[in-house]
Amino acid sequence: MDKAILLVEDNPDDEALTLRALKKNNIKNEVVIARDGAEALDYLFGTGKYAGRDTEVLPQVVLLDLKLPKVEGLEVLRRVRADKRTNLLPVVILTSSNEEQDRIDGYGLGANSYVRKPVDFSQFLEAARQLGLYWLVLNEPPPSRRS
Amino acid sequence: MPGLSNHSITKKLTRMNMLVSGAALCIACVAFVAYDLVSFRQAMVYNLSIQAQMAGSNSVSPLLFNDPQAADNTLSALKAAPNVISAGIYTLDGRPFAGYWREGNGQGQTLPKVPAGQTEAHWFKDGQLVLVRTIVFEGKPTGTVYIRSDLREMTHRLKRYAGIAAIVLLGSLVAALLVASIFQRAVADPIVHLAEIARTVSREKNYGMRATPTGKGDEPDILIGAFNEMLGQIQERDGALQRAHDELEQRVEERTAQLAAANKELEAFSYSVSHDLRAPLRSIDGFGLALLEDYADRLDEEGKDYLQRIRAATQRMGLLIDDLLNLSRMTRAEIRKEVVNLSSLARSVAEGLQEAQPERRIDFRIEERLEAKADPRLLRVVFENLLGNAYKFTSKTSLACIEFGKTRQNGNSAYFVRDNGAGFDPVYANRLFGAFQRLHDAKEFPGTGVGLATVQRIIHRHGGQIWAEGAVEKGATFYFNL
Numbered sequence: 001m002d003k004a005i006l007l008v009e010d011n012p013d014d015e016a017l018t019l020r021a022l023k024k025n026n027i028k029n030e031v032v033i034a035r036d037g038a039e040a041l042d043y044l045f046g047t048g049k050y051a052g053r054d055t056e057v058l059p060q061v062v063l064l065d066l067k068l069p070k071v072e073g074l075e076v077l078r079r080v081r082a083d084k085r086t087n088l089l090p091v092v093i094l095t096s097s098n099e100e101q102d103r104i105d106g107y108g109l110g111a112n113s114y115v116r117k118p119v120d121f122s123q124f125l126e127a128a129r130q131l132g133l134y135w136l137v138l139n140e141p142p143p144s145r146r147s
Numbered sequence: 148m149p150g151l152s153n154h155s156i157t158k159k160l161t162r163m164n165m166l167v168s169g170a171a172l173c174i175a176c177v178a179f180v181a182y183d184l185v186s187f188r189q190a191m192v193y194n195l196s197i198q199a200q201m202a203g204s205n206s207v208s209p210l211l212f213n214d215p216q217a218a219d220n221t222l223s224a225l226k227a228a229p230n231v232i233s234a235g236i237y238t239l240d241g242r243p244f245a246g247y248w249r250e251g252n253g254q255g256q257t258l259p260k261v262p263a264g265q266t267e268a269h270w271f272k273d274g275q276l277v278l279v280r281t282i283v284f285e286g287k288p289t290g291t292v293y294i295r296s297d298l299r300e301m302t303h304r305l306k307r308y309a310g311i312a313a314i315v316l317l318g319s320l321v322a323a324l325l326v327a328s329i330f331q332r333a334v335a336d337p338i339v340h341l342a343e344i345a346r347t348v349s350r351e352k353n354y355g356m357r358a359t360p361t362g363k364g365d366e367p368d369i370l371i372g373a374f375n376e377m378l379g380q381i382q383e384r385d386g387a388l389q390r391a392h393d394e395l396e397q398r399v400e401e402r403t404a405q406l407a408a409a410n411k412e413l414e415a416f417s418y419s420v421s422h423d424l425r426a427p428l429r430s431i432d433g434f435g436l437a438l439l440e441d442y443a444d445r446l447d448e449e450g451k452d453y454l455q456r457i458r459a460a461t462q463r464m465g466l467l468i469d470d471l472l473n474l475s476r477m478t479r480a481e482i483r484k485e486v487v488n489l490s491s492l493a494r495s496v497a498e499g500l501q502e503a504q505p506e507r508r509i510d511f512r513i514e515e516r517l518e519a520k521a522d523p524r525l526l527r528v529v530f531e532n533l534l535g536n537a538y539k540f541t542s543k544t545s546l547a548c549i550e551f552g553k554t555r556q557n558g559n560s561a562y563f564v565r566d567n568g569a570g571f572d573p574v575y576a577n578r579l580f581g582a583f584q585r586l587h588d589a590k591e592f593p594g595t596g597v598g599l600a601t602v603q604r605i606i607h608r609h610g611g612q613i614w615a616e617g618a619v620e621k622g623a624t625f626y627f628n629l
Contacts, residue, residue, distance in 0.1 A: 011426055011430075013426070013434070014429065017434070020437060067423075096421060096426055097422045098421055098472070099421055118429075118465070119432055120462050121432045122436065124429070
């Protein structure tokens with residue numbers, strides 16, 4: 001069974017379009033959706049709504065928006081990198097922002113990729129295809145701590 | 148040695164006083180002595196002349212009767228005049244006839260000869276006065292009388308004079324010293340005080356100090372008054388300057404804070420535009436494409452065309468937002484100037500353009516070795532826009548030529564980018580650099596109309612100017628300096 005993809009996205013349109021893009025590219029992995037930063041952290045650390053979830057099972061990749069309610073994207077990234085359970089988890093920043101400072105901060109906090117969501121959906125489809133190819137097929141995930 | 152120099156003016160004044168009074172006294176003494184000496188000598192000669200005449204008159208009969216004994220007696224009467232050393236009577240033919248010598252003083256000494264042809268003469272020689280006189284009787288010369296006198300009396304007198312002069316000189320100098328010390332208080336003290344204050348002021352930069360006026364209204368007092376007034380003016384000006392400086396600093400601080408706040412707001416705004424304004428566009432475009440993909444069978448060609456138009460407009464809006472953000476970024480970006488090789492920068496941008504459309508043949512003419520001090524990152528944006536525009540607007544020109552070089556315009560040197568493309572109507576030249584201003588059909592030459600606005604902003608931020616020349620279908624030239 002393929003591991004899940006954690007999509008952290010507050011905009012339902014973007015959520016629908018991302019799911020469509022993944023589907024169009026035949027990415028069949030389960031997609032877990034978190035609508036804000038707090039929910040994403042709950043999922044990863046088995047707290048709140050996800051209390052009792054087996055935190056040993058990590059997603060294959062996290063697609064992280066930056067502008068999020070409650071806990072901001074960069075803060076989510078910082079906490080993921082600070083916790084030894086998730087510090088090796090692949091995180092791809094997927095955002096509208098093209099601000100230099102966001103890119104500097106994102107990479108500075110240890111993002112694995114930074115992808116800007118293009119307005120042209122065809123381009124986004126291409127981006128999703130490449131993301132799926134890279135992070136779900138080509139990339140060797142870090143070894144599980146259990147093994 | 149501040150202690151010494153402190154009183155240099157006092158010393159100078161005293162020395163001057165002494166010198167002046169000393170010199171005046173010396174000159175006066177010398178004049179008196181000289182005058183007295185001259186008149187005393189005249190008196191001596193006169194007295195001796197009378198004595199000689201008397202001796203001569205009394206010697207007439209001894210001469211006539213050839214009685215030297217009687218003449219000797221006559222001469223011995225000169226004993227009464229202690230200054231006479233010797234005397235003598237000569238016969239007409241110059242033979243010694245009678246003589247007199249002061250006691251114990253060259254007794255038996257021969258008489259000196261009288262110079263021939265002299266009747267009356269006197270001369271001072273070896274501290275002695277010699278007088279010779281012809282003895283005349285009844286209009287005829289009968290013999291010669293000769294008297295030699297010492298100057299003992301005159302020497303005594305001179306010594307006395309010198310003593311008096313020395314006493315007077317000493318007394319006068321003491322008096323002058325006293326006067327000088329009084330003058331010192333009146334003249335030197337205020338000046339010394341002024342000098343002291345001036346030195347302190349210049350050392351401590353304390354313009355609040357004041358010299359104490361003498362209150363006499365004399366020159367030193369005027370000097371002190373003027374000096375105090377000058378200090379007052381300096382103090383006042385200093386105060387005004389300080390106040391102006393403080394005010395300016397405060398104003399700069401306020402402005403800086405306002406500017407920082409405005410910048411921060413602008414950044415927040417840009418961020419918001421970048422993030423939030425694009426999201427709905429993505430939805431429109433994404434769902435538009437979804438419709439085209441999933442519901443194509445239920446749409447006729449017109450419906451599909453409308454959807455395509457919606458997507459095209461959305462994507463164009465996305466480009467506009469990106470360009471606008473770029474423009475705003477150029478306004479905010481910090482400028483880091485360094486020496487930039489404009490020629491190689493232009494060449495690299497030209498190569499990039501050529502690679503994007505290798506099928507196009509463009510004659511790029513780039514002048515060598517052009518350098519300028521500018522921000523290389525921002526200047527690349529300038530070249531990307533100017534050369535990119537030239538490239539775009541020559542797309543319908545058969546023998547396209549794009550030039551970059553340096554020239555002179557209105558006496559100033561300027562860089563230029565020239566093409567032989569579509570050009571523009573010079574009537575609208577001033578609208579070229581406005582944001583979203585386009586002079587061409589978007590279908591013919593696509594673009595958002597932000598590029599030149601961005602270029603102008605970058606050039607302005609470098610303190611330069613940009614302007615354009617052109618004509619429809621005759622190409623365009625953009626000039627700029629940095």
